[in-house]
Amino acid sequence: MAASVFVSSRVLLGGKFVPASIFVSEDGKITDIQPGIVNSSENITYYDYSNKTLLPGLVDSHVHLNEPGRTEWEGFETGTKAAAAGGVTTVIDMPLNAIPPTTTVENFQPKLAAATTQAWVDVGFWGGVIPGNDKDLVPLVDNGVRGFKCFMIESGVDEFPAVEPADITKAMDVLKEQPSVFMFHAEMIPLEGEAKVADSAPPTAYSSFLTSRPDSYETTAIETIVDLAQKCHGNDTLKLHIVHISSSETLPILKRAQNELGINLTAETCFHYLTFTSETIPDKGTHYKCCPPIRTKANQDALWEALQAGVLQTVVSDHSPCTPALKDLECGDFFKSWGGVSGLGLGLSILWTEASRRGIGLEKVSEWTARNTAKHAGLSGRKGEIAIGCDADFVVFDPEKEFVVTEQKIHFKNKISPYKGKALKGLVEKTYLRGNCIYTVEAGVGDKPSGKLILERRTE
Ligand SMILES: NC(=O)NC(NC(N)=O)C(=O)[O-]
Numbered sequence: 248m249a250a251s252v253f254v255s256s257r258v259l260l261g262g263k264f265v266p267a268s269i270f271v272s273e274d275g276k277i278t279d280i281q282p283g284i285v286n287s288s289e290n291i292t293y294y295d296y297s298n299k300t301l302l303p304g305l306v307d308s309h310v311h312l313n314e315p316g317r318t319e320w321e322g323f324e325t326g327t328k329a330a331a332a333g334g335v336t337t338v339i340d341m342p343l344n345a346i347p348p349t350t351t352v353e354n355f356q357p358k359l360a361a362a363t364t365q366a367w368v369d370v371g372f373w374g375g376v377i378p379g380n381d382k383d384l385v386p387l388v389d390n391g392v393r394g395f396k397c398f399m400i401e402s403g404v405d406e407f408p409a410v411e412p413a414d415i416t417k418a419m420d421v422l423k424e425q426p427s428v429f430m431f432h433a434e435m436i437p438l439e440g441e442a443k444v445a446d447s448a449p450p451t452a453y454s455s456f457l458t459s460r461p462d463s464y465e466t467t468a469i470e471t472i473v474d475l476a477q478k479c480h481g482n483d484t485l486k487l488h489i490v491h492i493s494s495s496e497t498l499p500i501l502k503r504a505q506n507e508l509g510i511n512l513t514a515e516t517c518f519h520y521l522t523f524t525s526e527t528i529p530d531k532g533t534h535y536k537c538c539p540p541i542r543t544k545a546n547q548d549a550l551w552e553a554l555q556a557g558v559l560q561t562v563v564s565d566h567s568p569c570t571p572a573l574k575d576l577e578c579g580d581f582f583k584s585w586g587g588v589s590g591l592g593l594g595l596s597i598l599w600t601e602a603s604r605r606g607i608g609l610e611k612v613s614e615w616t617a618r619n620t621a622k623h624a625g626l627s628g629r630k631g632e633i634a635i636g637c638d639a640d641f642v643v644f645d646p647e648k649e650f651v652v653t654e655q656k657i658h659f660k661n662k663i664s665p666y667k668g669k670a671l672k673g674l675v676e677k678t679y680l681r682g683n684c685i686y687t688v689e690a691g692v693g694d695k696p697s698g699k700l701i702l703e704r705r706t707e
């Protein structure tokens with residue numbers, strides 16, 4: 248017996264908007280979906296969103312919540328509240344920037360202890376591959392870690408060192424036997440050596456920073472990964488994923504690996520690469536600094552095309568915040584500033600603003616930020632879709648309403664963001680997690696956390 252029913256003339260079902268009624272059980276699962284709008288009846292709570300758009304809650308599969316250890320940068324409470332306010336009902340936390348990093352089961356425990364009472368949305372976890380922790384990977388999988396990220400260039404924090412090709416090979420051998428995904432921060436210094444930035448190039452100019460992280464860093468890394476994957480015996484069961492693609496020069500390599508070499512390789516890009524361009528980043532604009540960097544307008548257009556063509560499957564925030572001092576906004580030195588863009592919870596409106604300008608439908612936006620990110624995290628059939636058996640995670644969205652990103656609209660801890668002041672189209676009016684309202688635009692987020700930690704061993 249359903250406890251509630253949500254009705255709307257515009258429900259995203261199977262990739263299309265249709266009028267439908269969604270029945271939800273006491274424990275927050277979708278038990279039935281009927282075409283059209285049913286009438287209210289006495290013994291069932293009736294949520295009437297007849298004139299609204301109902302989307303599945305977003306799954307942001309790349310966020311750095313930084314707790315414990317760097318809780319002044321973010322934290323589970325502020326991070327998951329920001330997610331809830333943006334229609335993001337699941338976040339997957341990155342292994343680095345918290346201290347300790349999620350590279351052993353022992354290290355994982357203090358993170359879980361911190362998360363358990365402070366999850367306003369559901370939270371899953373990625374682990375990390377660092378040199379020498381290959382024996383820790385299976386125990387982490389058994390404890391619910393959904394996949395692993397490694398760096399092929401320095402990560403910015405000492406406790407998460409970069410791997411060498413030999414470490415990657417070892418981890419590939421372990422992870423091909425596991426229900427997991429192996430992810431890469433794909434920037435690598437080519438054999439020719441580091442990119443040269445002229446001594447005369449001012450450190451406060453974005454162009455100086457861009458020169459220091461060229462496209463070739465990304466292509467070198469991905470070519471290396473593809474080469475190692477080809478050499479990995481039995482690689483047909485190994486899932487590989489490139490996080491935060493910024494360079495369009497990577498796209499032919501991805502396409503070839505996916506279509507000709509038969510490598511199971513997926514890739515994501517981020518909201519900021521799809522909405523900002525290097526030509527318009529101001530001097531000292533270190534709030535735009537991230538690695539790999541935001542590139543040109545022509546590069547951005549190619550990323551949009553790659554998403555539509557399915558070469559890139561997901562769009563995430565890569566929310567990687569820090570304290571104001573570390574952004575070095577006053578001096579504006581791009582080489583001293585922390586790398587990372589903050590935007591958790593703003594993604595749906597950001598992406599929809601830009602997609603609608605390009606004539607791309609909201610169905611696609613949802614596919615890239617919910618259905619496909621859920622799949623990437625091994626959560627298909629549970630998250631990322633409005634379908635029978637899934638959690639009743641919904642966004643009530645007004646695609647036409649416009650707003651400006653003020654500090655009140657930013658719910659994460661340090662309100663430094665290149666999105667501040669930006670006019671966006673599409674407003675999250677309400678967020679539901681497992682059938683319960685966790686955010687309304689009028690009242691904000693609730694005062695009690697109702698998120699769960701996702702710790703079941705991944706099955707696919
Ligand atoms: N240490 C980080 O959080 N790095 C992150 N920073 C970015 N993207 O600038 C990332 O995901 O690589």
Ligand SMILES: [Zn+2]
Nearest residue numbers: 432490491538
């Ligand atoms: Zn990274």
Ligand SMILES: [Zn+2]
Nearest residue numbers: 309341565567
């Ligand atoms: Zn990241």
